[in-house]
Amino acid sequence: NAGVTQTPKFRILKIGQSMTLQCTQDMNHNYMYWYRQDPGMGLKLIYYSVGAGITDKGEVPNGYNVSRSTTEDFPLRLELAAPSQTSVYFCASRRGPGEKLFFGSGTQLSVL
């Protein structure tokens, strides 16, 4: 099993550009999450999904969109990138309530 796979690992965007961060998991987990991690700030939840076709906002959803058309994939879309979106982004998944989170290796995004 590959676990949780994120692509790309690094990306530099110009202000106003758009991009999609890809996340896929092969563990048949229902729950998937997107977090961002800023220095000294811990992990903040952007969006999450409890199953295909279901998504919901987390603590910091502004400027992002998600979709969950399959159990495996949970892409995060940035529209009109801003410098405030410079961060490390982690995708995570888990089987269900009461289970631990499995993390992907992260995407380092810089918006200049």
Next chain:
Amino acid sequence: EDKVVQSPLSLVVHEGDTVTLNCSYEVTNFRSLLWYKQEKKAPTFLFMLTSSGIEKKSGRLSSILDKKELFSILNITATQTGDSAIYLCAGGTNTGNQFYFGTGTSLTVIP
């Protein structure tokens, strides 16, 4: 507002020392407390605690939860340079949808 607070923010110790990392939480419908170790990139799982007073151990690491006082500690004995990392704790809810993460404790172990 749900929150998780970790202390200290950073810690520098010598190899062989014992360290205690603290995590206090205020999480509505609290269900579980998780500890993760983050070295280069992705956090890796250490412990999940759901019951008060029951210590979980893995090698030199151990952790315990106090649901009355709303805190958890992570102990590392006989520290090694490989223990250098950021240690994150997170509170999970009964609704099962969210985890609230602390800002982490940065541990540096000097040879």
